[in-house]
Amino acid sequence: MDEKKYLVRTLQGSGWVDKTRSISSITPSGDYYIVAFKNSANDFRYGKTKVQFFDQPRNFELEGALVRIKGKSIAKWDAAISFGSYVRLFSESTTQLEKITDIELLTDLTERADTKKIVEYYFELARLSDEANPKMAYLSRYYKDKLGYIQPESVGHALVxxxxxxxxxxxxxxxxxxxxxxxxxxxxxxxxxxxxxxxxxxxxxxxxxxxxxxxxxxxxxxxxxxxxxxxxxxxxxxxxxxxxxxxxxxxxxxxxxxxxxxxxxxxxxxPELSKWSLSRELLADLKAELKDISERITRLLEHNNQLAIVKEAYSRLQLERKYFDKHFDILPINMKGLSFFNRWKAPHILRFMADFMHQSQNENLSFQTKFKWLYKYRIFKFSDFQSLNNDIFKGVISEYYQTRSNELLDETTAIEQSLASDDFDRLLKRLTESSILIFKDFIADKYQAHRDIExxxxxxxxxxxxxxxxxxxxxxxxxxxxxxxxxxxxxxxxxxxxxxxxxxxxxxxxxxxxxxxxxxxxxxxxxxIPDSKINSSIDAKFSIxxxxxxxxxxxxxxxxxxxxxxxxxxxxEHYRCHPRIIDFCNQKYYNGQLIVMTIGKEDPFKIVKTVKGNHARKPKTGNGYFNVREIDVINNEILTEELKLTSSDNIGFISPYRAQADEAAKRITTAGLVADTVHKFQGREKECIIFSTAANELKKYIDKPNLLNVAVSRAKNRFVMVTSPNVMKNQGSNIGDLLRHIEYQTLAPCIIESKTISIFDCLYKEYSTVLNAFRSKVNDKSKYPSENLMATLLDEILDLELYRSFYYYRDYPLHLFVNDFSRLDPEQRKFANHTYSHVDFLLFNKLDKQPVLAIEVDGYSFHAMNEKQSKRDKCKDSILEKQSLPLLRLATNESNERERVVAELNKLMSAAVS
The missing domain is CATH 3.40.50.300 (P-loop containing nucleotide triphosphate hydrolases)
Structure with missing residues (x-):
């Protein structure tokens, strides 16, 4: 019978079966139907309770929509006809009968003008991917047969x-x-x-x-x-x-x-799950306890984070204090002994430092200043301030380090006591225990009446x-x-x-x-990594x-x-690496947002440079490099020491290059040691990571930020870098910044003996806020807006990914970063040692804190038209030149400041640094 005109269903066993196509005719006869089948010469009589016969079809409008059949499929059909509570769907090759309640019409995104090209783009990419990789050709089939069309509830629909x-x-x-x-x-x-x-x-x-x-x-x-x-x-x-x-x-x-x-x-x-079942009383008690703990634990978790932040701040401050003490052998000035004020906290000292620096422009303290300091700081002993020289200023800084260190230790103790009194560790443990008990009870209950289907x-x-x-x-x-x-x-x-x-x-x-x-x-x-065999011109073709x-x-x-x-x-919250190891990743790639929850005591870093020479070789097949000399150093020197500290299965060898990883796997015979590429090590960790750069010089490939971030963060407690002496510390490069970080963290001689002293970052991070507030009240009003504009410009530039290795501080004193006075004449030495002598902006590398660029904002009328100031400018220029520190002067009546700053930074980054 014609399926577009009739529907005949017969009851067979416990279900109804569509027999329309196999029937040639059906005739009502009282309580029966006489049914003739195409493949039989005989007629059959069916009771009307066993036959459903529909002969009044109605058109079921599809209007180009997709047809979703509940629990079965989504597809496009050419036409549809309804028979009572049923719909017959038609395509060129087949028909399908479904309940009308199981049918849903959906909009086809490939027909919508605003979404058509995006959907077709991904279908075409799948086809091209299969063409490019015939041995793994399945994506286009999945798109066509498995995806078919995009359902409106799906995230794919939301994406498009x-x-x-x-x-x-x-x-x-x-x-x-x-x-x-x-x-x-x-x-x-x-x-x-x-x-x-x-x-x-x-x-x-x-x-x-x-x-x-x-x-x-x-x-x-x-x-x-x-x-x-x-x-x-x-x-x-x-x-x-x-x-x-x-x-x-x-x-x-x-x-x-x-x-x-x-x-x-x-x-x-x-398995048997009855042991997980809880009594309803116990379950109710557990849920009530969990709710109570959840409300209390939120605050305690924040306190625990704050504890980690304070500990990290203390650790940073102690390292910086070591640098300060190495450069300046100056005892702290006891501020309490000079004043009636016996509660000198770090913020009070910083405010006094800003005031002291400003007053140092004058040779002596005026009566007005003494009266102000008596009122503001309760200072009564002015004999120690007869000369406002930088030794006194540094003595105040030393007092800041001591005071701030004690404050951080006190804060650590207070938080630890608070967490202990609130029973934080027990609550945390109980939260996880209660959660798993409640979940297991749920699982036991869920599967209790489960029908086990094979x-x-x-x-x-x-x-x-x-x-x-x-x-x-x-x-x-x-x-x-x-x-x-x-x-x-x-x-x-x-x-x-x-x-x-x-x-x-x-x-x-x-x-x-x-x-x-x-x-x-x-x-x-x-x-x-996009498939290089697929032409990227497809983006333009589909206007993606x-x-x-x-x-x-x-x-x-x-x-x-x-x-x-x-x-x-x-x-x-970070739980894997030694604090100094993850600090590189944190400062370089995460803008200091990570909270380090680990503790580390031993020095985690080692840099091993091979003897000079071009030891890297290209493999016979494939890309990249291998370097037998680096592997020999690892075998003969590094592993001997590392195996004294840990077992071989806790050591990982990684390299950016597959050729080097394979060569290492052949030559390093230590059982249990894993050698692989950085890419293959993502998601893994080892007590000690040995990172072999393999190349003779700094290559773009080994300097990729993502690659180096993964490489460093695989190491839990020790990171050993084996590299060529030709791999330079170029400013802004990832490898260069890693080397700088390691040198700074280990107080390397090259940092201590540099012509410039590393920036005192912890100090100035706090001091800058105080100094900015003070500056806004007392500075030259004609110059201050220009400096603010420059600060805004620098913020914008240094936020660009290319320049994120750098930061700056304003009004940074010369006597805190000039390290080489031997080449200065007496006048320059006097100027550099003056407490108030400073550069308007001092840019530095965040990883080793070394100054890289000084910027001066020159008010036209004050600098160009003022002979005395012009002389001071020339003196400062000469001092910075002798420290090998680039200086950029920007006059307030000039333009193109952004271009000039960027050009100077690019110049810094293009220079090779050993």
Whole structure:
């Protein structure tokens, strides 16, 4: 019978079957139907209760929409006809009958003018990727057969349309069975409240812990969660942690066909869970206790962070104080002994320093100044201030270091006592214990009445709802996840780890597989590498807007670019590296935002330079370099010492180059020691990392910021760098800044003996605020606005990624950074030693605190038209020249300040520095 005119369904067993196509005629006869089949000469009589016959078809308008069939598929159909409560769908090759209640019409994004090109762009990229890599050609098939079309609830739809939804937080008190800190707590809340949330996890900040806590809370809400990454090792780490807590039973490790096969062949039957069940009374008590602890712990966690910040500040101050004492053998001036004021705190000393520096322009203290100091500082003993020289000023600085050190120690003790009195450690432990008990009770209850279905690789997608009830957590890769579900299904949530390495071809498939996404990664770690076989001209061909380009963006950077308002949490608390090791990454790549929770006593750094010579060689096949001389040094010198401190399996050898890693693996015979590239070491850690640069000189490739950030942050307690003496410390370079950081942290002779003294950063960070406030009251009003404009300009320039190695301070005294007085004549020596002599702006490298550039803002009328000032300017110019410190003078009546500052910085960075 014509399927466009009739529908005939017969009851067979317990279900109804569509028989329209196999029937030639059907005739009502009282309580029966007489049915004639095409393949039979006989007629058959069916009771009307066993036949459903429809002969009044109605057109079902599709209007070019997509048809989503509940739990089955999404596809385009050519036409549709309804028969009562059923709809028959037609295409060129087939027909399909569905309940009208299971049919949903969706807008096709490939037909919308504003979204068509973006969707087609990713489909075309998948095709080109398969063409370029025929042995791994599956992406275009996944796009065509698995993705098909983009569902409106999916994140893929949000990506293309720009429409992101908010969510309601469904749990009053989130669980934290895997630990908690303020950043992780915020990340969990953000993940539960937004369709898209980002978590940026610098090295050692507990990304996996955060992912596990999010999984726990989502499963508690009855949600399905997929966890994916660009490689299997990242998700394997998640499974290992679940298994360690005994809750691996909630997760299915899928991925490629081979991994699926391995999973379904493994034993995944439910274990005995009754021991996890809690009485309702005990469960209620635990939840009440958890709520109480959660309310109290938030404040205590912030206090614990503050404790780490104070300890780090103390450590920095002590290192800086060592530099001060090495350069200036001056005892602290006891301010309490000079005044009636016996509570001289660090801020009081800083205010007095600003006042002292200003008054030092005069030869003696006036009666008016003495009266002001008596009133303001309660100073009565003025005999010590007969001469306002820099020795007194430095004595006050020394007093600041001593006072501030004591304050930080007192603050440390106070916070520790406060945490102890509030029972912080016990509460933290109880929070995690209660969380895991509540979660395990939930699991036991969830599976108590579970119907144990035997899933296979062939049937699990047809029973996907049941599969997700049994395995609410699915582990896979970004390439495979869309092939680990049926076409119409969407995961409730999907977590992407190592998202900076996920490209947008796989990323778009991933986003189209879920209703909500949590993207975890780090923009400062290794990015994805676009396939060089795909021509980037495709971006122009499809007019791709910013944020969508496969060549310019990773999954993480794309979402940051396209959705600046979505929650973006930085995990700040660092738990892996020795404080001085992670301090390099923190200052260089994270703008000092990390809070270091580790403690380190021994010096963690060692730089080993090979003998001079061009020892690097190109491999016969492949790219890069290998350097046998560096490997010999490691074998014969470094490992001998390191193996006295730790076992070989706690030592890692890494290099930017595959050729060097392979050569090391052959030549280093120490059993258990792992040799690999920096790229392959992302996500791993060792007690000691030996970093071999391999190249003869500083190359762009080994100087990549992401690569060096990963390399350094693999080391927990010791970082050994083996390099050529030809690898220079170029200003602003990553390798150069690492060398500078190591030299500063170890009080290297090259820092101490430099012509200029390293900036006293801790001091001036606090002093600048006081000095700025003081300056605004007393400085030359005609010059002050110009200096403010210059400060704003420098802030803008030094915020650019290229110049982030540098910072500046205003009104920095010459006597605090001039180290070589031997070449100065008596007049210059007197000028440089004067307390008030300063440069308007002193730029320095943040890693070794060494001055790199002085800037003077010259008021035209005051400098050019004032002979006395002009003479002072020439004296200052000569002093700085003899210290080999570049000076840039900018007159207030000139222009192009930005261009001149940038040109000077570029000049600094282009010069080779040994």
């Amino acid at each position: 349309t720009g429409d992101v939804s908010k969510r309601e937080l469904l749990c009053d008190v989130p669980l934290f069975p895997f630990g908690i800190n303020p950043s992780q707590r915020q990340a969990v809340f953000n993940a539960l409240e937004s369709q898209i949330s980002l978590i940026q996890g610098p090295p050692g900040t507990g990304k996996t812990q955060t992912i596990l806590n999010i999984i726990t809370n989502l499963v508690m809400q009855g949600k399905s969660v997929a966890v994916v990454a660009g490689n299997n090792s990242a998700v394997a780490n998640v499974y290992e942690k679940l298994e360690k807590e005994g809750i691996g039973l909630i997760a299915a490790s899928l991925g490629s066909s081979e991994r699926q096969q391995a999973f379904f062949e493994s034993e995944y039957k439910l 899933f296979t690789q062939k049937n699990y997608k047809q029973n996907f709802d049941d599969f997700l009830k049994r395995f609410p957590v699915v582990l896979s890769t970004t390439d495979s996840i869309i092939n680990n579900k049926n076409q119409a299904a969407l995961f409730d949530y999907l977590i992407v780890d190592e998202a900076s390495q996920v490209n947008l071809i796989a990323g778009f498939l991933t986003m189209s597989s879920t209703k909500n996404i949590i993207v975890v990664g780090d923009m400062q770690q290794l990015p994805h 807007p910013a944020g969508y380009s496969y060549f310019q963006e990773s999954l993480l950077s794309s979402l940051i670019c396209l959705f600046p308002a979505i929650p973006n949490t930085l995990l700040k």
